[in-house]
Amino acid sequence: MKVDECEETLLSMVAEMDGETPILSPEQTARHVTGCERCRAEIERQKAAVNLLQRQKRQTADAIDLWLEVEKRIHNKPVPESVRARYYFFLLGAILVIYKLLEMIPAQDWGFWFKLAPLALVAALFYFFRENPFKINTELKLEG
Amino acid sequence: MVIMDDSIALKNCLDGDKESFRYLVERYQNQAVGHATAVLGNREDALDAVQEAFVDAFRAIDKFDSSRRFYPWFYVLLRNRCFKMLATPGRQNTISKEDSEILAPGNESSIEDTLALEAALLALTPEDRELITLKYLDGLSYQELANLLQIPRGTVMSRLFYARKQLQAKLT
Numbered sequence: 001m002k003v004d005e006c007e008e009t010l011l012s013m014v015a016e017m018d019g020e021t022p023i024l025s026p027e028q029t030a031r032h033v034t035g036c037e038r039c040r041a042e043i044e045r046q047k048a049a050v051n052l053l054q055r056q057k058r059q060t061a062d063a064i065d066l067w068l069e070v071e072k073r074i075h076n077k078p079v080p081e082s083v084r085a086r087y088y089f090f091l092l093g094a095i096l097v098i099y100k101l102l103e104m105i106p107a108q109d110w111g112f113w114f115k116l117a118p119l120a121l122v123a124a125l126f127y128f129f130r131e132n133p134f135k136i137n138t139e140l141k142l143e144g
Numbered sequence: 145m146v147i148m149d150d151s152i153a154l155k156n157c158l159d160g161d162k163e164s165f166r167y168l169v170e171r172y173q174n175q176a177v178g179h180a181t182a183v184l185g186n187r188e189d190a191l192d193a194v195q196e197a198f199v200d201a202f203r204a205i206d207k208f209d210s211s212r213r214f215y216p217w218f219y220v221l222l223r224n225r226c227f228k229m230l231a232t233p234g235r236q237n238t239i240s241k242e243d244s245e246i247l248a249p250g251n252e253s254s255i256e257d258t259l260a261l262e263a264a265l266l267a268l269t270p271e272d273r274e275l276i277t278l279k280y281l282d283g284l285s286y287q288e289l290a291n292l293l294q295i296p297r298g299t300v301m302s303r304l305f306y307a308r309k310q311l312q313a314k315l316t
Contacts, residue, residue, distance in 0.1 A: 007302075014305050018279070020286050046305070049312040052261055053280035055252040058178045059245055066173045066191070067166050070198045074162075 005032060006039050013043050017050050088128075095121065150214050157205045165205070169198050171216055176222055178246075182277040183226040183270045187245050193229055197222040216292055222291075223274075230270055246277060264314035272307035279304060 009032040015126035022029070062099050099117060102110065148167050156164035173194065180190035180197075200221045208217055229235065246265055249258050265273050278284050278292070286304075290297040 011301055011305055014302060015286070015306070018286070018304075020301075042309075045312045046308055049308045049315070050280075052253065052257065052315075053308075053311075054275065055247045056258065056261065056281060058277065058281040059177065059181070059248045060174060063175060064173060064191070065170070065193055066198065067169050070169055070202075071166070071200045072163070073195055074202050084284050 004035060009033060009036070009039055010042055010046070014046050014050075017047065088125075092125065093122065151210065154205070154208060154210055157202075165202055168201075168214060168218075172218065173198075175215070176218070177217065178281075179274075179278075180222060180226050182246050182265075182281075183223070183244065183274045185245075185266050185270070185273075186228065189229060190226075193225045194222065196226045200225065219266060219292060220294070228268070246273075247281075260315060264311050265312045268310055272303070272310060275300070275304055276307050276311060 008023055009029050012024040012029050013033070015022045016026075016029075024032075033043065037118075096118065102108075148164070148305070148316070150168070150171075152180065153164040153167045164211050169216075177187070178196045180193045181187050184190050184193060197218065201218050204221070217313065245262075247258050247262050251253050268276070275289065275293070278289055284292065286297050286300045289300045289304075293300070293301075
């Protein structure tokens with residue numbers, strides 16, 4: 001027996017047990033199961049598990065009231081870190097745009113310290129975030 | 145007397161009405177605690193995750209698509225909270241083994257069977273436990289599971305098959 005055929009048959013029979021549309025027709029599954037002892041045994045095991053599960057009910061939580069705690073947390077929770085970081089980067093962008101505009105004014109000499117301003121800003125960011133703010137995170141994972 | 149339903153409550157929430165959000169919390173808290181308990185394996189953590197998820201929902205309510213139902217949207221937030229909690233470094237997996245917290249005792253099967261099944265469920269991965277409980281305790285169809293968990297229907301089918309296989313192995 002081919003492994004793929006076994007898997008398709010088993011998935012099909014289990015789908016039928018769950019009241020879903022099976023992938024294979026009843027004739028196809030019957031033909032396979034007749035000649036495959038392993039699938040017959042597996043189906044019996046799956047049936048036993050389904051029977052047991054179908055007789056259960058979810059435990060219901062008795063008289064809980066989460067509102068007071070939720071309300072408290074809504075008030076107390078600080079603005080998420082990601083939102084705060086975004087805010088600082090918008091601010092940085094705005095400062096750099098203003099800097100560029102000032103720099104573009106002709107015949108205006110802002111002096112030596114003015115030229116150092118972007119560098120100072122970046123150094124401040126390094127200090128504030130305690131890490132390289134321009135670092136690319138290569139370990140991003142999808143939530144859940 | 146104001147008759148409230150989800151759509152009215154959500155509309156009012158968008159206008160900043162906290163009492164309407166309270167309606168949503170009270171309406172879905174039991175269901176949410178049941179679902180979070182199934183993923184996390186104990187009620188105490190579940191209560192914490194549900195509260196945090198409601199706070200997340202309150203903060204993100206302006207992103208809610210009002211043509212959809214509230215709970216499936218909220219469930220995604222709750223799920224994220226639960227898995228984030230499970231992934232917290234140094235977290236001790238306190239799975240309750242004394243009482244039945246996922247399954248209600250005294251149903252059609254004996255207490256011994258229920259406790260054995262609960263123990264087997266707790267020995268599964270949180271993902272498998274979530275899938276099995278949503279399927280058999282909530283009676284969701286493959287398509288509903290696919291929508292809720294945002295995975296293809298075929299994946300639901302095969303994951304459920306292997307989860308049940310694991311469960312059966314833990315039972316014997």
